[in-house]
Amino acid sequence: MPILKNGEGQAPAWCEMEYYELVTLEPDTKRDFSRRSPREKIIVVDGHCEISFGGAVLTGEYGTNVDLKSSDDFFSVATRDVSTTIVWMCGDWESETSSGIFTDSQGDPRDTKGDPVDYPKNTSFDRHYHDCDEYWVIIEGSGVVVSEGKHYEVEPGDCLATGMGFHHDIAISNEPEFKGVWFETGLEGRKRKGHLWEHTHGPAVPQLDRV
Incomplete structure (x- = not known):
């Protein structure tokens, strides 16, 4: 599906x-956030x-992963001597x-254990699918990611939403390092965790209504 951007009205049904939101706070600042959804989480990046x-x-530091309680009406993030970036997810x-x-x-793309590809690739990331949405x-x-057989150029702040059963991959990284947050919702179908490959786990069964 097309890449999502920060803001309302982006995600399909x-x-x-x-x-x-990908949020950066400067040193010695505080931001109050009003809750938007029944389920929310914060990851400090x-x-x-x-x-x-x-x-x-x-106390939040790199990798801190917080699930907010449904009874909370708001939360706040305060920095001290350094800037801080978080990913705030709602749904x-x-x-x-x-x-x-x-x-x-x-x-070297030959170093991957993922499923074969037929497109240009300069990473060793494995092409895979899941028994859940990701x-x-x-x-x-920045670079090029692949999902549902389509290629999308991405940069910081972009979000790739991939429905259950669709292969996805990081094909091209424009910089030496490419970093992101992943979030997988509940397991469905055969309910197998982790990266799945057709050569090991059998044919993918894409949910065609999730594009």
Whole structure:
């Protein structure tokens, strides 16, 4: 599907992640966020901060992954001596399989254990599919990603939403390092976790209404 951008009205109806922001706060600043959705999460992708929600204060650093409680009406993020970048995701997903930060780099595409490709590629990222929907929010680098057989140019702040069963890949990285956040919603079908390859796990069964 076309790449999502920050802002409302971007996600199609099938997406359980309905809104997201890549937010950078300068040193010694604070931002209050009003809750938008029944389910929300924050992942810290750079710097460190204090995250306040539900009467609690949590120290956030690279990789901190916070699920906000449905009863919280707002949360805040405060920085001290360094700038901090977070990914804020909102929606109504029933469950989560996994989420975190991934890093890829330029490399020999022959070093991948993923499914074969028929397009130009300069990374060793593995072409794969899932038994769930997956979202990538790009936080560093630019390049070309592939999903549903289509090629999309991406840069920081873009989000690739891939429906269950569709192959996806990082084909081209324009910089030595390419970094993003991944978020997988609940398992469906055969409910197998992780990267799936046709040569190992059998044919993919794409959900054709999720494009």
